[in-house]
Amino acid sequence: MDERACKPRLRARLAGLLLAFVAAFASPVALVAADAPADILPSWNDGEAKNEIVDFVTRVTSEGSADFVAPAERIAVFDNDGTLWTEQPNYFQGMFAIDRVKAMAPEHPEWKDKEPFASLLKGDMAGVAAAGEKGIVELVMATHAGMTTDAFTKTVTDWFATARHPRFDRPYNEITFLPMRELLDYLRASGFKTYIVSGGGIEFMRPMTEQMYGIPPEQVVGSSITTKYELDGDAPVLMREPKIDFIDDGAGKPVGINTFIGRRPIFAAGNSDGDYEMLRWVTAGSGPRFGMIVHHTDGEREWAYDRQSPVGKLDKAMTEAEQRNWLLVDMKNDWRKIYAFDK
Template sequence: MHGAPELMAALPSWNDGAAKSAILDFVARVTKEGGPDFVPPAERIAAFDNDGTLWCEYPLQVQVFFALAEVKRLCQQDPSLLQKPAFKAFVEGDLKALTSLPKKDVFEPAFATHAGMTLEEFHANAWRWIRQAEHPKLGRRFITNAYVPQRELLDHLRANGFRTWIVTGGGIEFVRVVAEQLYGIPPEQVVGSSTKMKLEDSGDGMVVRKLPELDSFDDRDEKVVNIALHIGRRPIFAFGNSDGDLAMIRYTLGGAGPRMGWYIHHDDAAREFAYDRDFKLSVFKEGLDRAGEYGIGIVSMKNDWGRVFADDGNGHA
């Protein structure tokens, strides 16, 4: 980089290297008024996946763990649900079976746990669980498993006039519960999978109640459709971690003017987990193999991040 003190101080949990330099250079170029790559603030849209990109998703996405705690209640109410492989695997705690199923099938029980609740009831229920539940392998609360380098990147983008959006396959209401606290992203800037809802007059006022029917599963091509629907601008910066994000990143890179797209590669078994092609719930194969062809950068968790979580310290350079 150019050695400017403010740039050298940015992204302190990122190790110095090609990825950090490229990101800082990109932000500097698109924000330099009068420069050839200047992008007006209104067009500085950055889209980030959530699971595996902003917080830990292995061996199951956080919302799936939440569903594990809720789905037994549903199956007691409606035993016919046990005929569906994902529901059966949930009730039996069969993680091997769950990880062998398509991602959409696994998320169906997760979305079903919302059914019948008002938005306020669901938010309270999800927050009650997430603030105390622990990751079974990392041994700490899920809410502490957000990636510090990514929060620094989000903050740096916002400090330079970007609007940061989450575009996730996870449930939109579930992610909205934590997005502002963990990432500084307000709920109205979260796009995600959704169930259908209905408006009811409760007698004490109007409420929105969630229904058991899936409305949009925000993965792969659907991410781009929902970006067009909810954001209304093509992002100029995108970050993901799996093939489910490939369409979003390629869409970002496909517009005119300066653009940037990244993948985080989970290659750090010591501080987090190492996985890619074989993790069916978030497979990373085409994106990994063809990133260079598509013009997508790859960030190595092991080599490019000085720390992963807030309590890691800074001893991994």
């Protein structure tokens, strides 16, 4: 019975994600644009990417086809940040945490003298980064733990109702990729069960995924802190504790898929090296499999970044995409529209 102390590697992984978040504030990204029509997947330009998707779906849904897959096994998993919605200039959940620190600051006068809160309240992200792993985990826990699950859900819902994306000045639920929402619809119409498998917080995503993507809470897999059943008077509540439970990123994604879904999906979509192991796990199964990577190539309509980006770094997965037969979607050339509000 292995009883080694809790989860140092989880903490390190979380801190890695969060340090990337902080670093991103100091590193701008660049670039370009294009356009064309369609009918199924209407926001996708006609071409190889769209053809490959339609061909795969046709094969696995055609009874009698050698590649036919029973509906129960038609499981599709999607990363969220950078795959279903934008992750620039930084992870939206990080923006939420910053807004929460600011909103909670009046009740925490001690934060004025305590790092990394003091730096954050002054807008000094380099100072936040200097607090390192420990400081960043403290920020997360201060804003995500210490309340009931119901209270946290309300906070998240309220934030989404009022917060606006800094570049587009629109609610975050509009900063989702229309072609990916069409793909989710298309897969569901073809008998697929669609899941989110994201490094983001499971309870941060769940209040919004149904309205954003048509994905119900029970089909959202994400990172989590622990919760504890308690009685508040005679009323049972679940308290969110300042303790990491699971980090659903990198090699954690196949683990999360296995834990939550219990079968191997046949379709996976991601956009970064955090999705590499998920893509490997899904596409290594027997029978027809589909892996795709959203490559952020459109600096005009969205952002352009890959191997050097602190947020959403895409390096190893891109290098191996061809050899592993993963579709590399070129946002700029394959997507007619990126957001629903694009002309």
